[in-house]
Amino acid sequence: MKINKYLLTGIGALALGALTASAATRTWTDAQGRKVEAAFIKLDGETIYIQTADGSVHPLPLSRFSAEDQEAAKTMAPADNANILAQVPTNATAAQAAGKIDQLVAMGLQKGNVKLAEAWRKQVAEDAKKGVKTPTPTALKPNPPCTDEQFIRRVYLDIVGRIPNYTETSVFIKSASSTKRAELIDKLLASDGYVNHMYDYFADMLRITEGTNQVRTLNYAQWLKQQVVANRPYNEIVFEMLTAEGKVWNNGAAGYLLRDSGMPLDNLANTLTVFLGTDVACAQCHDHPFSDWTQMQFYQMASFFGATTTRLNGKDFAGGDPEKKLTEELTYMMEKQGKDVKEARIQVQNAVRNVFTANRMSIKDRDQNGMKLPADYKYKDASPNDPVAPKLISWSPKDKENPAYKDAEAELGTSSTSKSTSKKTAAKAATSAAATASAAAKNEGLRNTFAKWATHPQNPRFAMTIANRMWQRAFGLGLTQSVKSIDNPDESYNPELLKHLSSEMVRLKFNLKEFMRVVYNTKAYQSEATTEALAMGEPYYFQGPVLRRLSAEQAWDSYMTLVLGDKVDSIKNTEADLYGRSVDLDLEKATPQTLISKVTALQTLGQKQAAKMGGSLAMANKDDAKKKGTGAAMEKMEDEDMMIVKVGNMKLMRASELEQPTQGGHFLREFGQSDRTVIDGASKSGSVPQVLMMMNGDAQKLLTDKESLIHRTLKLAKSPEDKTEIVFLSILSRKPTLREKDLAKKELQAHGEEGYSNMIWALINTREFTFMQ
């Protein structure tokens, strides 16, 4: 029996493991009468799984088959090993796992065509009444495979967050190896640049800032980078953030809760949105108007954090709040030294307050849960200001059977509802010391219970949300309209694919690097970008990635690559260490002397930072600078390894190493870097100031500077033709076309050396540079 290619679009030569057909085979016929022989595996909603003779299992839309087959499928019993057959084997290679994804993408396209055809038939019937001829719709089909030139630019921007430099591009394009794409993916995933770019993604998602309430929380960013370096499983990273204790410089993960110190309800809303793809922010103030979430449910979830404080006060110190006592002692010391009393007091108070404010920013689980309903609570199930006991939300009635819930319920125990700070309950509890101790222990463990549930592999949304986010990173669109609100997975663009990606996330044990390796190896990812405009609200079937504007970080880091080359990936910011060491103080044990040492350390911190900066572009590319003996530029270099080059107001480092976020007016902000107030707050739209910056900005000037890497690379070539090729390969990662070569030749004849700067300027300002195909 001939296997019909059209019916089984997407079936590669790939067999998923050594699986053989176990059930009797049957001849299946599609709506157009084409046939294929295969064994029935299972029917899952509108998707039928059949296994062909080569052992591979194909998910296909049921609607593609003849009415007779559809009826048959509904009555047939699933194969014994149906669920195993439909899954990817535990130890599948990236290529095998990618093949499975491609099958599901192909199936999604077919379903899309069925829908298109249905809509078309309806339209024909309507138009016939009016006597109008209906144009035939174009069938959806996968985009053609992308070229090596398109691939290398895309994969560098996606994985390491910058364009490839001239050498990287030319080596790859020249290579004749059949496995060079997979090898490049592996190389990039293992590189420093991967860390920079993955961090950029998380920083936008988690709204990472330099500080909160005048306290610098740089260690949070540093900690997150370390997790990415170690490729720590995502569920562990999130668990640690949700359960962290202490100060941010002793435990960077504490930055997650400290980021929203003083607004725990906002923090919770963000937690549910960012990690569980569930938008319940409305329920913070009233029952959700469109979903089922109630305000009570929101507060029940918030109650898991009701015993947690992010700011230490009198309650948290054995001997009461030490600030007042220390201030008095210090003032007394200064008075004895003959300082003017009033002035001394102000100075001391301010200095002490700064150190205290910083060291009070610490997460601690208290033994009492203070979560109460708001004063304006207006629903009948409780009264305003009532204490609220913790309770988990669920998305479907089936969730109760889910191990994630069973574990949590076991920890909460049946008495969880009686635990509260209400006076009555507290009075009763006081009669039994044991009960009090147990309630206290439970309160201290609430966050832990929540975090275990939230990051549990079987949580109905956790794996799905990060899988959807990672898919969006690669394709430019998620499988749902918004990655922040999955709502109903069955209404996503491709429900089978979304569910499969979630199970892949679990199979890969939340190893994001492995997950991305699979995605980057798919044919879908390695297809050309979709050229048509996408209609808002219409489903997308992942014919290939969509055309994306570079993120602010990708654009800046690409500029840096043109200036410094690939060494830009290894320049690191170490500021967090210095700040943490300077400010940390154990408030319980603080003495006037230790306090003074902290104040002094903070004051000298600024000078240390400034000493690490300076220089010029020549110095950044210092091998050459040495040869040319530009001694003046070298003067400021105290410690060559630690040195950060600053030209004008720009530190020549990757976005991930700069201020978080950079100040308004910086290249990154003008290009749309998030101000980090909102989840995924980055913008990809243009503006007049942004275009002005691309035309006349300081960063632009760096590129046309004779010391930038691109200019120095030009010196290596002799002929104008070769030089033109270098300019194109360096900026657009492709060779010039014949027409472009001709244009370049004329430009060089007319303007000589200046012509290269003009070409660089022109290419940087093309849409081709600003967008990624």
Added chain:
Amino acid sequence: MSNPFLKWDTASRREFMLRTAKTTLGVSVLSHLDKAMGAAEPAPAGKGGKAKAVIYLYMGGGMTHIDTWDPKTGETKGAKEPISTNGNMQLGGYMTNMAKVADKITVVRSMSSKTGVHEAGNYLMHTGYEPRGTIVHPGLGSWAHHFLGKVQKTLPSSVVIGSNNASSGFFPPAYAPVPIGNPDAGLQNIKTTVGEDSFNKRLSLMNEFDTAFRDKFKSADVKAYNEFYDETLKLLKSEDLKAFDLAQEPAETKALYGNSGFGKGCLLARRLVQNGVRFVEVGMGGWDMHNNIDTAMSTTGATMDMVFAALISDLKRTGLLDSTLVVMGSEFGRTPTVNENGGRDHYPKVYSTVFAGGGVKGGYVYGSSDKDGREVADKQVSVQDYIATIGAAMGLPVDKVVFSPSGRPFTVGDKGSVVADIFA
């Protein structure tokens, strides 16, 4: 050569500009969309329409109502006593400068919203809509651009200074406000590094090298970029660029506004309005006063008071106040009860906004909160009403339904009622 474009008045320049516009479809795309989305209609009679321009002072973080515009004397009073003013109202003790121009303002003390989250509240106070995952709603500047077009050819119709609200919503990107990060720097990067000829050569090379890409990808995003390049080039050759330059102001005027970013932003706003920008937002942060609100008000609050009063006086002096509406808003108020850290927390249930100039009454208070500032006592104003009222002040047809490209219906202020009582 600092700015060759100021001399761009020869025939060849114009030809070049025209050609660029045609190549990039910028012109035709815009006019097409304009038609599709409906033309302007007059504002409802007797409901404002006098504000040719709006300066929106946005206090990011949630401005405390009790310490500013709605002072209390009871248990929720805070650190300072209310003070008397030259208008028919009392203000918070920190508002010493505003007390001297209170005869020119209307305070709305009965604002009420349902969201206590910064982002959602900010979005609501700019668009009149709650944030959704499926659509981005436009702000007032973009609405005005849609109904009324641009005031003049080269300058943008709206500008945001020190704030992040620079989206055009579902309108074309060209309707988006132009963001200014630093008022001192004004519009940055307007000086080219090479001479006029070289710059032109560069532009022409850019268009030539980009032809294939632009032919292949016809997406809205790419077209939007083409439009932004066109607009930028138009602006570069315009004399109006000076509107962005604070250095043109005399020292005494600068001193009036002070040295804060907010002060400079407001001075820039006045210059822009004077030169034909219709909608300018100036953002000021620092209002999320969860801790030590007295200290925070003594700095942030005092700066706002000084600058706001300076702006009103300066608009009066320059004769712009009657045609310029100044509005101050924030995502919510702050809890009447002071918390254990000496601060106040988020409080959307009742809060205040302020209007000045542009045809509104002076020395007037609309609506009220109860004794301790906990509930609306009289004449509740929703955020939708508030946005519709600003729209009406500008003469926008707030009842007119406009359809987004995805076919969904929207109005200025989501069917809110115009608070006509505040108009003189």
